[in-house]
Amino acid sequence: MGRVLKDGPKIGEVAAAAGVSRATVSRVMNGQSTVAPDIADRVREAAAELNYRPSTLARSLSLGRSSTVAVVVPDLRNPMFHQVLRGVMDASEAEGYRTLVAETADRTADESAVAQEARARCDAVILVNPRMPQEALEELLPQLRPVVLVNRTTAHEDIPSLVIDHAQGIHRLVDHLAGLGHRHLAYLRGPAGSISDIPRREALADAVARRPELRVDHLAGGSTIDAGFEAADQVLASEATAVVAFNDLTAFGLLARLNESGVRVPDGLSVTGFDDIELARFANPALTTVNVPHAELGRRAWQLLAEVVADGPVPASGRTPETFVPELTVRTSTGPVPPPRALTAPSTDLSGRAHRHADDDGGPRWSARGASWQLELGELVLAHSMGGERMPTVHSPRPHLHPVRSLRGRLLTDRSPDDHRHHYGVSLTIPDVDGTTYWGGRTFDPEHGPMLLPNHGHQHVDHTQMLHRGATLRQEIRWIDQDQRPQLHEQREITGAGLEETEAWALRWSSALRAEHALTISSPAVRGRPGAGYGGFFWRLATGDEVEVLNSAGAQDIHGAPARWVSVAVRHSEDWTSLVLAQQSADPVPWFVRASDYIGLGPALAWGAPLKLAAGEVHPVELLAVVVDRRVDADEVDRLLELGEGRVQAARST
The missing domain is CATH 3.40.50.2300 (Response regulator)
Known part of the structure; x- marks a missing residue:
């Protein structure tokens, strides 16, 4: 014979054990106060001994x-x-x-x-x-x-x-x-x-x-x-x-x-x-x-x-x-409105059109667009300066330029790409400042390799103003570690200038990093990852069909080598766009350059050795960028840089 499942204790069993009526048990179980306290206690003790649970359905029917x-x-x-x-x-x-x-x-x-x-x-x-x-x-x-x-x-x-x-x-x-x-x-x-x-x-x-x-x-x-x-x-x-x-x-x-x-x-x-x-x-x-x-x-x-x-x-x-x-x-x-589709058409020549605007207003000018800023040449938007408020914390939020475009409207930057989500256009970004990362993503650990750690800092823009009749955007930026403590104070100035006769425009980036206290700037290369000396000014470019890299040192592979300038030309379909980056110091530092798995480059602050700053010490980071709507040859780069620097100095003198 099969096993018979026994139902749980009934209300009658509780009533018999407590020596009261079924109605009294019901009133106690429903929380009514009409039962004497000593009787209520007796009922609850009996219910506990029998492991009695009142029927929800029965209680609902009783209470309505x-x-x-x-x-x-x-x-x-x-x-x-x-x-x-x-x-x-x-x-x-x-x-x-x-x-x-x-x-x-x-x-x-x-x-x-x-x-x-x-x-x-x-x-x-x-x-x-x-x-x-x-x-x-x-x-x-x-x-x-x-x-x-x-x-x-x-x-x-x-x-x-x-x-x-x-x-x-x-x-x-x-x-x-x-x-x-x-x-x-x-x-x-x-x-x-x-x-x-x-x-x-x-x-x-x-x-x-x-x-x-x-x-x-x-x-x-x-x-x-x-x-x-x-x-x-x-x-x-x-x-x-x-x-x-x-x-x-x-x-x-x-x-x-x-x-x-x-x-x-x-x-x-x-x-x-x-x-x-x-x-x-x-x-x-x-x-x-x-x-x-x-x-x-x-x-x-x-x-x-x-x-x-x-x-x-x-x-x-x-x-x-x-x-x-x-x-x-x-x-x-x-993000910012993309340029009109006509601006990206290969047959459209905007250099003369931009030049006419430059004659009218003196060249590119910054203007406020809500909480962000745009570098405009007439009706062309050359660059957009964004804060880091919308960036995920693990990307080390920071102000950056994106998009940056050529005079023909071709895109020169990438933001949060599939391969490296923490890459954001043009920014000043360092993987290690006393253990805090301002680069974003994973941190290299010598024992375990790349790891995602809770050590992401952020850069906060305290103040923004325009100088030189709008040619220069100045920002006061605090670098704050993962514990909300300030590490660096940066004064950043970004100046735009037109070189329309050469189908180009120039951008001068000047940052002065002041240490709030004695600190060390490092990189994965310093900690044991060969070739990973990245950190400092970094420009992430949009990918293309073909890439060509030139440099002033004549070296075939410039990655990790010092040079005054590096030029990257990117082909999209039949059209080429070039970016020339030049260090402004007399003693150039090694370059971090990637051109195969992605396109990104910048001079490294700590390639082979850490950069140590004393409290109050200021470290400059200065570069000149020239964006050209064609493929640039090595023998014309010096002339482009000289022209760009001259136009920038003229813009800053107003």
Whole structure:
């Protein structure tokens, strides 16, 4: 005969053991205070000895409540709703409630039935983002009381509601993109019938009314990753320079398709989302979006529901919806507007056009663009100076130049590339200052090799100003270690000058590093990794079809050797662009040069030996860069550098 499973102890057994009635046991287990304390203690002791647990179902039937709240959502595939649920569950569990989740699978016709069935099983309902028409919603809500409405409003003044200010979120995204120079945006609409889509479209229309220069194309989108993926072709066909996606999931799909298509974000197109779900910061690149506090929405929804359950309906004097305003979260999926497509066409000669602008305004000039700065020659943007606020901590956040372009609009920098995520355009970056890395990524350990350590410092820009009638950008920068202690103070000056008659322009970088205390600057080469003497001024270039490296020393392999200048020419299709970097000191240091697995170069501060600085000692780092829209021969480099230095000195003398 099979084994018979014995049920747990019954309420009658507890009553017999305690010598009381079943009703008395029930009152004690339900927390009622009508039982004498000594009898209640006897009942609890008997229950503990018998390991008795009251039936939740029986207690619910007895009390007429289930201690369960239903949360009805339209689509559990969207992580946004997971965050709302987490907020509800965290808040309600603390008060002894469980959460039942019901999904309508975006079927508007089923919403009413699903919500009513959930209410029949639970004490109350939180209705999140219902899709049904307003008239149907107003008819349904009284049948669900007690109920709280999330992301919709109602005419029923006794029903609490929470709403998100979608319009304010859109305005903040548009202001951010406009500040980066974008004038042509594409909006990927939400799914058909989405109530949240309406205020977003209205906000975009208002933005266009406020900014006559702004254009917004409304394109078919949706709310899923697949929808964003499928929308990529129409986005590219629109020739917009930035995209506002309906939500983060749509933006994820768009980013994936753009990556497959070879479109770099944000260099070729900026992309923004909406919601700031938990995965947004892990996108590639990290997604600029607006943060909607969904978990807080869930917690507040429970608080309002608990008030209604405890105190009864709200008086007819009325309740206004509580509004949550999204905050802008800027990451690396947005950047300066790329040059017009015509500027990158091989047949377009901009040198004469740029020269005419230079005659008018005296050459390249820096101008403020929101929280960043642009070096402009007429209507051409030659360089963009960015802070490090949007960089991940493990990349050692620092100010840098990106993008840097030639007079024809060809890209000369790379930022967070696939091979080395911690490379950022043009910057002053050192792998080891007394154990702190300002290079980013992994640190070389002699015993274990490259390791990811929590030793990433950051560079903070304290002050920025323009000098020499805007030709020079000066920045005061603090280098702060992983323990938030200052190590170096840097005064950086970056000057631009035009050399249009040679299809080129020049950039002079001057940094003075002052040690806050005695310290040592080192590199992996010093610690036992041969050839890895990198650290100092570093220029990461965009890859091309062919690379040619020349240098003043005539050496075939300049990596690790001193030379006054190094020239790197990169071919894209049939067009060549050259970058010439020249050290300005009389005693040049060895160069770190990579041209095979990636293209990056710069003079090394600590190639074969550490650089030791006393407290208050200042170490200069000075280079001249010349960007040329053709392949440069070795015999003409000296003339280019002489011309560039002369133009820079002239610009600095104003």
